[in-house]
Each structure stands twice: as C-alpha cells, then as structure tokens.
C-alpha cells in the first residue's frame with residue numbers, strides 16, 4: 624500500500640469489544656477503470672460472467688482466485704490483449720477514463736501505452752538494456768530525450784543503480800529478478816497510467832520477489848496497479864483492494880483488502896482464503 628497515500632480517510636471505530644480501531648478508506652479516489660457486465664467467451668466456453676467492477680486510481684488492486692477462474696482474462700480485457708486471441712469474444716463495457724476501450728475509434732496500440740502489462744515470465748527482448756526500455760518510445764514517435772527517459776524509467780523500476788554502467792549489454796544477461804524489473808521499466812517508459820501485472824513474481828526467487836513487491840508499493844504513488852496473484856500473503860501485503868474470482872468467471876467479492884482477508888462477507892471467500900479449496 625502506498626505510504627504517500629494522502630486520500631481522505633474516514634476514521635471508523637469498529638465495536639469489536641476490545642475497542643479496536645481501523646481505518647476505512649473513503650471512496651473518494653477517482654475511478655480509473657470500470658467494467659460493466661463484462662462477459663468473455665473463448666469459443667463456446669464462458670470465461671467471465673457479468674463482471675462489474677470499479678478500480679480506483681493509485682490503488683494496488685489484487686485479483687485472486689483458483690486456477691481458471693478468469694483472472695488473467697479479466698486483466699487482458701483492460702488493455703485489449705485478448706484481441707490477439709482469435710476465439711475470444713468480449714461483451715460489455717470496459718471504461719478507462721470514462722471511454723469504452725472497445726469502441727471502434729480506440730487504437731489498441733495507443734491504449735497499451737497508457738495501460739502497460741508485465742507478465743509472469745520476464746520477457747525482455749534480445750536487445751540491449753537501453754533498447755529494451757527505449758523500444759516503446761520509438762514506436763510512439765517520442766521526440767523527447769530518449770536517454771533521459773530510459774534513465775528515469777530504470778530508476779522508477781529500481782534497476783538503474785545495478786545497470787547504469789552496462790546499458791549496452793543484453794537484457795537477457797540479467798538475473799530473473801532484474802529482467803522482470805527491466806520489463807517493468809519498459810512498461811513505464813511510455814508514461815502509462817495503469818500497470819497490469821500477471822503473476823509478476825511467481826517465476827522469481829523469494830529475494831527477487833520481495834524486491835518487486837517493494838517496487839509495486841512505490842509504483843502505486845505514480846500509477847494504478849492491478850495484479851493477478853496466486854499468493855494470498857502477497858495480495859494481503861501489497862494491495863489496497865482485493866477482488867476474489869471463483870469458478871465460472873464470477874466476481875464473488877471485491878472490497879478493501881483488510882476486509883477480504885479478515886472478515887469477508889461470503890463463506891466461499893473465507894473458505895478459499897483459508898485454503899479449504901482452490
């Protein structure tokens with residue numbers, strides 16, 4: 624959760640018998656993404672079923688749920704990565720800044736600069752560190768100082784100090800954790816508003832994973848972060864809000880992370896979180 628969070632809060636005293644006090648966020652943050660009755664099909668198979676959800680600016684939002692419940696599908700709808708899957712059909716609205724990203728006049732490539740994505744397995748291009756970060760800038764015809772933007776992006780991705788003397792070396796020569804931070808720098812370079820992350824730490828060792836978690840916390844000061852994770856502790860540690868998807872592609876509960884992990888409304892969610900299934 625962002626330490627620089629200055630959004631208004633309501634101090635809510637919850638009568639728990641032991642005079643516990645907790646903070647409940649006021650829903651005063653702007654909604655940056657809103658889905659309405661989102662249904663997604665792969666051929667005849669339905670992967671998302673009527674998902675309506677609002678995602679707040681500068682929140683870290685975690686998407687959790689058992690394998691195959693549609694988390695990645697949901698993530699990929701947000702920046703239209705599903706367009707690349709022939710059999711995939713999307714119905715319903717995905718609004719980004721109030722505009723449906725599926726409108727005919729939306730350019731998916733431009734959309735993906737505003738909504739970047741980082742995948743499970745680090746996937747740098749077989750190019751230099753510098754070129755990996757500068758890649759998206761070239762495509763967008765960026766006319767500013769590329770070296771300055773590369774440095775800034777690597778700094779934001781907490782990689783600069785480790786690579787500043789080897790910007791010409793191949794991105795593939797970096798360690799797994801460094802490669803993932805390079806991919807984050809690449810996503811940051813075109814100055815996005817939202818960063819999608821699909822299990823970004825699951826292929827990394829615990830130390831590298833922990834660095835990425837710290838980084839996500841910092842990134843939320845500048846960006847809105849939506850992360851799919853199978854790691855419940857990770858969701859609890861790093862997210863402000865958590866969405867729980869269960870089988871059938873349904874969003875079952877979506878709330879402040881503390882509420883989801885400490886006092887979910889749905890028994891099914893409690894069972895999932897406590898490891899009774901999934």
Ligand SMILES: Nc1ncnc2c1ncn2[C@@H]1O[C@H](COP(=O)(O)OP(=O)(O)OP(=O)(O)O)[C@@H](O)[C@H]1O
Nearest residue numbers: 665670688689690691692693694695696697708710
């Ligand atoms: N490219 C595809 N073609 C056909 N079916 C797909 C495709 N991608 C996903 N599906 C199906 O859609 C459903 C949801 O998959 P999705 O990957 O979104 O779930 P998930 O919750 O992210 O799973 P996991 O946690 O295992 O990554 C599954 O039944 C899956 O088999």
